[in-house]
Amino acid sequence: MTIGLAHAELIAVLSAVTGDEPRVMTVRSGDALPSGPFELGHRSLQAGLREWVGDQTGHPLGYLEQLYTFADRDRTHEDAGERTISISYLGLVREQAAPGAGKPGWHGWYEYFPWEDHRGGRPEILAGITGRMQDWVAAEPARREHRQRRVDFAFGLDGAAWNEDLGLQRYELMYEAGLVTEAGSPSAKNFGRSMFADHRRILATGIARLRAKIKYRPVVFELMPESFTLSQLQRTVEALAGLTLHKPNFRRLIDQQELIEETGEATSETGGRPAKLFRYRHAVLEERALSGSKLPLSRN
Amino acid sequence: MTIGLAHAELIAVLSAVTGDEPRVMTVRSGDALPSGPFELGHRSLQAGLREWVGDQTGHPLGYLEQLYTFADRDRTHEDAGERTISISYLGLVREQAAPGAGKPGWHGWYEYFPWEDHRGGRPEILAGITGRMQDWVAAEPARREHRQRRVDFAFGLDGAAWNEDLGLQRYELMYEAGLVTEAGSPSAKNFGRSMFADHRRILATGIARLRAKIKYRPVVFELMPESFTLSQLQRTVEALAGLTLHKPNFRRLIDQQELIEETGEATSETGGRPAKLFRYRHAVLEERALSGSKLPLSRN
DNA sequence: TCCTTTTATACTCGAAGTGAGTATATCCGG
DNA sequence: CCGGATATACTCACTTCGAGTATAAAAGGA
Numbered sequence: 001m002t003i004g005l006a007h008a009e010l011i012a013v014l015s016a017v018t019g020d021e022p023r024v025m026t027v028r029s030g031d032a033l034p035s036g037p038f039e040l041g042h043r044s045l046q047a048g049l050r051e052w053v054g055d056q057t058g059h060p061l062g063y064l065e066q067l068y069t070f071a072d073r074d075r076t077h078e079d080a081g082e083r084t085i086s087i088s089y090l091g092l093v094r095e096q097a098a099p100g101a102g103k104p105g106w107h108g109w110y111e112y113f114p115w116e117d118h119r120g121g122r123p124e125i126l127a128g129i130t131g132r133m134q135d136w137v138a139a140e141p142a143r144r145e146h147r148q149r150r151v152d153f154a155f156g157l158d159g160a161a162w163n164e165d166l167g168l169q170r171y172e173l174m175y176e177a178g179l180v181t182e183a184g185s186p187s188a189k190n191f192g193r194s195m196f197a198d199h200r201r202i203l204a205t206g207i208a209r210l211r212a213k214i215k216y217r218p219v220v221f222e223l224m225p226e227s228f229t230l231s232q233l234q235r236t237v238e239a240l241a242g243l244t245l246h247k248p249n250f251r252r253l254i255d256q257q258e259l260i261e262e263t264g265e266a267t268s269e270t271g272g273r274p275a276k277l278f279r280y281r282h283a284v285l286e287e288r289a290l291s292g293s294k295l296p297l298s299r300n
Numbered sequence: 301m302t303i304g305l306a307h308a309e310l311i312a313v314l315s316a317v318t319g320d321e322p323r324v325m326t327v328r329s330g331d332a333l334p335s336g337p338f339e340l341g342h343r344s345l346q347a348g349l350r351e352w353v354g355d356q357t358g359h360p361l362g363y364l365e366q367l368y369t370f371a372d373r374d375r376t377h378e379d380a381g382e383r384t385i386s387i388s389y390l391g392l393v394r395e396q397a398a399p400g401a402g403k404p405g406w407h408g409w410y411e412y413f414p415w416e417d418h419r420g421g422r423p424e425i426l427a428g429i430t431g432r433m434q435d436w437v438a439a440e441p442a443r444r445e446h447r448q449r450r451v452d453f454a455f456g457l458d459g460a461a462w463n464e465d466l467g468l469q470r471y472e473l474m475y476e477a478g479l480v481t482e483a484g485s486p487s488a489k490n491f492g493r494s495m496f497a498d499h500r501r502i503l504a505t506g507i508a509r510l511r512a513k514i515k516y517r518p519v520v521f522e523l524m525p526e527s528f529t530l531s532q533l534q535r536t537v538e539a540l541a542g543l544t545l546h547k548p549n550f551r552r553l554i555d556q557q558e559l560i561e562e563t564g565e566a567t568s569e570t571g572g573r574p575a576k577l578f579r580y581r582h583a584v585l586e587e588r589a590l591s592g593s594k595l596p597l598s599r600n
Numbered sequence: 601t602c603c604t605t606t607t608a609t610a611c612t613c614g615a616a617g618t619g620a621g622t623a624t625a626t627c628c629g630g
Numbered sequence: 631c632c633g634g635a636t637a638t639a640c641t642c643a644c645t646t647c648g649a650g651t652a653t654a655a656a657a658g659g660a
Binding site: 601602603607608610611612613614618619620621623624625626627628629630 | 631632633634635636637638639640641642643644645646647648649650651652653654655656657658659660
């Protein structure tokens, strides 16, 4: 047994937004994230994954960034004493290139995390979740206060506002409390659709990262078609954040960043007054550091 | 040759601030970052590193977060066809626990990146660097415009302000342009002290991450002693950011976050009027998400 | 002793940014 | 041609932020 030798694996969280629904690419009918061994011959991890995704999906991959490297004991390779190291990536795929809603492979984010979509108000499922979280808080008197603070903060209770960035913390709290079947306890109740091994946690990591990133980097445009209306752009952001935004302020935010420009054309497919079409200003944004731009939320 | 099998290695960027100077723990008299094989038997990477750092340094490790996982071709293990995967971590060590300035093992950040310290104004070395960067920009006419934009943005030229968060981009540009010996080209001029393999790049990654993080998470306190004055706190932040801050606004920022409280004592070691001592409010901050707090910079 | 230096702490003010609401424009379909 | 729907434009109060100024309390030398 060589010291420091391990199986290396790549796992991808590939996301697209189609029809106002954020989706993730899956295998095994939605039970697992696509993954594969890290083979020699690639110039780098990044290049390896890009090539491999191209082969597997046929979709060109736009934005790609490393998420996290996992190597917990329970991820040990079955047929040896060697450990498996999983290096996860977040990739964004353009809407046009992604298959339609019905096609297999792509599943909605909120199938796995129904409590994360607040576009239609606070989801009803949250009442059940926070009720059980309270049981968990009360279960261990010594840590009660600390647990209560964590739960209130993560789920927006006791005066705290719902924070869409905390999806990973919420999943981890639910895992600790035994509210997801991946936790393995036999008595576990499950909320949302579960996944193979720790893939749902990796998905949560990807979602949280993307939700945080859209606030200070113009990555949304990696998910948009070549030309789009401001409403389309807003609905895409809303889909990712799981929140509704204040329309006038969203528009003000967008054009003061000077990230987009009019194409000169308009579309009347939206029902009412025709909307101007915009395109992303590629030249500018490679080096754009949007400082502290928070999303313009709308109260309910 | 087994597919997906690789050597796994941990690399740590351990930082402390002593005497207004940010330092990093090194081995080989400052030529390399501490690293070691990832052995079986640890519960997780995090636990593995924590234990290993404790053994190696004797210092308790406060904050710890994963930085990045590297696996480029040039990092291939010498005596086999197998690749080495390096998982890097950023760790923060409290000032009191860290050894003094003279002791071996700890070296100042700005020994490796002298152009990153702007506390005394724009460093003179930057003139030499940007001069050579301009040569690189001009060297390939086809990519001139693009390169010019990248350089101007990263180094704060042509109207752009110096942005302390872009340390990694600056190092990578200098690498591309052959201004650091690690790039391997024989004609390379070197700025700053170089390190073994890609360790200096990993250090740059850690510095950039920490500089970004202190703006929205109260990690500075992981580097402070139990009680401290506001000026001490400010000088620690200034050391990390490589910038001077506007004192009144820094204080306003700090106390509107409600992260610290007075101990009731004061110290007159500072020379002038005695300063109140403060301590960090541990109970609060575990779940504190400081939204968009930018640093209060001072002009010049 | 008092005056200067040094550092700490407190207050003010205008510019810019943000949350929230209202008003006008232009299409479609009856 | 009128109502419904969507797009776009403007306003206003409030908060935050950059920048500067003023006062307080020690040390040390003339």
